[in-house]
Amino acid sequence: MTTRLRDETIDDHRGGGAKARPPVARKEPVTSTIHGVERTDDYAWLRADNWQQVMRDPTVLPPDIRAYLEAENAYTDVALADTVDLRERLFAEMRARIKEDDSSVPSPDGPYAYGVRYTHGDEHPQLVRTDRDGGNEQVLLDANALAEGKAYFHLGGTAHSPDHKLLAYAADEMGSEYYDIRIRDLTTGKDLDDFIPATTGAPVWSADGRTLFYVWVDENHRPAKVFRHEVGSQSEDVLVHADTNPAYFLGCGKTQSDRYILIESHDHETSESWILDANDPTGTPRLIADRLPAEKYSIEHSGDLFYILTNGGDAEDYRIVTAPVATPDRAHWKDLVPHRLGRLILDITAYKDFLVRLEREGGLPRIVVRHIASGEERPIEFDEEAYSLGMAGGLEFDTTTMRFSYSSMTTPARVYDYDMADRTRVLRKETEVPSGHDPADYVTRRVFATAPDGEEVPVSLLYRRDTPIDGTAPCLIYGYGAYGMTIPASFSTTRLSLVDRGFVYAIAHIRGGKDKGFHWYADGRREKKVNTFTDFIASARHLVDEGFAARDKVVGWGGSAGGLLIGAVANMAPDAFAGLIAEVPFVDTLDTMLDDTLPLTPPEWPEWGNPITSEADFRTIAAYSPYDNVGAHDYPAILALAGLTDPRVTYWEPAKWVAKLRATGTSGRLLLLKTNMDAGHGGAAGRFDRLHETALATAFALKVAGKA
Incomplete structure (x- = not known):
């Protein structure tokens, strides 16, 4: 076998020996021409070439590629050997902030209340239920027992049947997000x-608890078909x-009322939904409204x-309409909460007597509760400069209790x-920080950086x-900037390890x-994508x-897409x-968007543009794609983190990027690649295992800022 590596020797200098030499990937030029550009x-x-098989069985990765990734891992270990003790301390303090014996607030459903519990030392959760009053606890599923002996294990969606007799649960044992569903008899x-x-x-039950609906993932990792499974059937x-359109992914769920099973087909800007009466699982799905371009x-x-x-009807910040169950098509849509520019409605949940919505205005979220019969509304708001709110639908429909x-x-x-x-609230749980945390010791602020085009960019501190x-403090600035996703100004125990060492932590x-x-999203996608990057740079310079x-x-x-930001x-x-720290970074943007066999490429053309059919899109992406624009720059130190079985950002994107940075950059600073050979996009699945990866990145930040 001919290896594609040269100079793989790693000199361990922990004892004062020769400086470690990074692996150098051999160049094997592949030339292509598109839109007249070579x-x-x-x-x-x-x-x-066999990446689809690697997602299901990592052992089939070609040996030469495995050798390169392992050489990169070995080099990273040596290059960061001086942070080993620091990483151990970081891991210990991060773990000490997690309550090891912890449980969720139980969610009532009929005669029972369901919840999740962790016990001391466990990496994975247990699913439990009690009587509605809290007695007679039963452990329904122990994910730790399921994970035993496995290099990777992630418990996916779980759903108990409406009669409380069965539990459908899904598990991924490769990190590739292929989840296998099993059914447990709870008796x-x-x-x-x-x-x-x-x-x-994401298993979904019919009303009789005998039929299960699920979305099947094809060989190219696309959620392509919804199937119906009859429990116990051999058919x-x-x-x-x-x-059949590869640009659209399917999803399956249920209304809060449990009356309807929902099937949704969507890309990043267009959606289409069907309903199926949960009492008639063998019926034919009924279309709500056919898809229209750029309407969700x-x-x-x-x-x-x-x-x-x-967002239909030019409601870019969304509106809420009603439609009769018998005739739900667009011709019968009637405004309930009209569109108001600047008030972005994010989500809704319907109960028997109330409609609840989560919205954001002025950059801050709030929850609004509407009494359906009277139309009277009441907001739930908080006073801090920056905060995060989230709705939890619960398991019941005929209730006056809403959880957030x-x-x-x-x-x-x-x-x-x-x-x-x-209109009263009861605090059910506050996350406990066992090692101690006094909010009064910290300051949270929101400031605004001016972008090159004059826009004001919020930055949470x-x-x-x-x-x-x-002007003397080190600073960690985090950003994402894609798909319309908002990074909330929420609490994190892991970032305290930086803040307690004198860092200012910022979210741009x-x-x-x-x-x-919505306009904030539209101004950071496709032909306007560069605004994402200049906003981030402006935010960093403003803090200085x-x-x-x-x-x-x-x-x-x-x-991920925030890794594209880092690369740009x-x-x-x-x-x-x-x-710069780039986790599972989407840095080979142009090649990926030119490869329509990859899982996310066709559905993401509305987000980035289609460089296959559009020369304008090709040139736009080519102008910022991090891998394509690596040059003879004085790069800062860079740590790239990857997952071998990642179906979202394939492992070769950061691998190629780091190889090219080494061959082209001029700074001589650390350029590191660490690939988790047993995991995918989310890294390690265990709640403590993943802290090792966070500790590695945190130690790198401390090291390059001179605080290690």
């Missing part, structure tokens, strides 16, 4: 013979719905009406039950009250998210200019950062 990729060989505690492989991991599962909608139900959240969560960057998560009739804000709410409404950060101690951090700013403003 491109050469020296490292295309790192993409395994005997034994699994039935039923086995459903290769699903999205082949029945196809319920399929979407989602469905809830109460009484004789569907409640539909949609609240946290800020200084305040640990709190779970409240809110009585929608009495967290730092210790005794941290000097005089850059364009590409919906932090300031305003004395929140030292100019030579700013570290950027982003993951590395090329655009390498002088603005001492270091």
Whole structure:
């Protein structure tokens, strides 16, 4: 076998020996021409031809590629050997902030209350239920027992049958997000013979508890078909719905009322939904409204009406309409909560007598409870400068209790039950930090950076009250900026390890998210994608200019599409950062969007553009794609983290990127790649195991900022 490595020797210098030499990937140029542009990729060989099989069985990875990734891992271990003790301390303190014996607030459902519990030392949860009053606890499923002896294990979706006799649960044992579904008899505690492989991991029950619906994932990791499985049947599962357009992914769920099973087909800007009466599982799904370009909608139900959240009708920040159950098509949609520019409606949940919505205005979230009969509304708001709110639907429909969560960057998560009739709230749980945490020791603020085009970019800050804000503090700035996702200003125990060491922790709410409404998203995608990157750079420089950060101690951090952000700013403003951390980074953007066999490529053309059919899109992506724009720059130190079985950002993207950075960059600073050979996009699955990866990245940030 001919290896594709040269100079793989790693000299361990922990004892003062020779400096470690990084592996150098051999160049094997592959040339292609598209839209009249000739491109050469020296490292295309790192993409395994059998990548689909690798997702299901990592042992079939070609040996030469495995040798390269393992050599990179070995080099990273040596290069960061001086942080081993620090990483152990970081891991210990991060773990000490987690309550090892912990449980969720039970969710009542009929005669029972269901919840999740962790016991001391366990990596994975137990699913438990009690009588509704809290007695007679029963452990339904222990994920730790299921994970025993496995290098990777992640418990996916779980759903108990409406009659409380069966539990459907999904598990991924490769990190590749192929979830296998099994069914457990809750009387005997034994699994039935039923086995459903290769699903999205979200089982949905019919009303009679004898039929299970699920989404099957094809060989290219696309959620392509919805099937119906009859419990105990040896017959082949029945196809319920399929979407042959590879640009659309299918999902399956249920209304809060439990009356309707929902099937949704969507890409990043268009959706289409079907309903199926849960009491008639063998029936034919009924279309709500056919898909229209760039129009999305989602469905809830109460009484004789569907409640539909949609951006249709030029409602860019969304509106809520009603439609009769009998005639739910667009011709019968009637405004309930009209569109108001600047108020972005994010989500809705319908109960028997109440409709609850989560919205954001002025950059801050709030929950609004609406009495269906009277139309009277009451908001739930908080007073901090920056905070996070989330709705939890619960398991019941005919109830006056709505559950929500609240946290800020200084305040640990709190779970409240809110009585929608009495308008009273009860604190059910506050996340405990066993090692101790006093919110008064910390400051959270929101400041605004001015982007090059004059837009004001919100930046949420967290730092210790005794941290000097005089231009000497190191700073970690985090960003994402894609898909309309908003990074909440929520509490995190792991970031305290930086903040307690004098860091200012910042979240840049850059364009590409919906932090300031839909227009904030639209201004950070496709031909306007560069705004995402310049917003982040402007945010980092603003923190320096305003004395929140030292100019030579700013570290950027982003993951997935946020890793694309990190790769882009590395090329655009390498002088603005001492270091960059890119988790599972989407850095080979152009090649990926040109490869329509990859799982996420067709559904993401609306987000990034289609460079196959559009020369304009090709040139737009080519202008910022991190891998394509690596040059002879004085790059900051970079740590890239990857997962071998990652179906979202394939392992070869960061591998190619780091190889090219080494061959082209001029700084001589650390350029590191660490691939988890037993996991995918989310890294290690265990609650403590994943802390080792967080500790590694945190130690890197401390090292490059001179605080290790």
